Amino acid sequence: MNYIVYDLEATCWNGHAAADMQEIIEIGAVLVNTYGEIEKEFSRFVKPKLAPTLSMYCKELTSITQAQIDRAEDFDEVIYDFKHWINMEEDYLLCSWGKFDKRMLFENGQLHNLDTEWIEPHIDMKKQYQRINRLKKEIGLKWAIGREEFEFEGIAHRAISDAINTAKIFVRYIEDWEY
Secondary structure, three states: OOEEEEEEOOOOOOOOOOOOOOOOEEEEEEEEEEOEEEEEEEEEEOOOOOOOOOHHHHHHHHHHOHHHHHHHHHHHHHHHHHHHOOOOOOOEEEEEOOOOHHHHHHHHHHHHOOOOHHOOEEEEEHHHHHHHHHOOOOOOOOHHHHOOOOOOOOOOHHHHHHHHHHHHHHOOOOOOOOO
């Protein structure tokens, strides 16, 4: 089984939204094998279709520049490469911190008229982390990293950094996830 621990960044606004929905602007993922080892990484920017110009809020939050987005490929091309990177010939499970990422993949897939069936083998690590640790409520990734006494690596709100840090928690509890 390959575990695909991933994170997405999406268009965002502080106040009035420039589009009817958020679009993925970055995909970061690591492939964790059954032994809890990270085998490879995936990191790509995605050019949004509905609101191709990032808000100042989004640029400040994510540190993603407009130039990076302008050079990025469209969603369908990046998803094609992501699915190839996952190697869907082998058993895999998508793992993200919360429901947002799965919903974004599904909604963006629909926006681009792409198959979304491949998204289904998925676990919400945030919800399961709460269950495993018997917490009263779900906590954010930053709090979970601190609770586990890990050092946060990379830049917060950047997909590959968040994926790498989420993978640390995934590996710690590799025997405890339910799917």
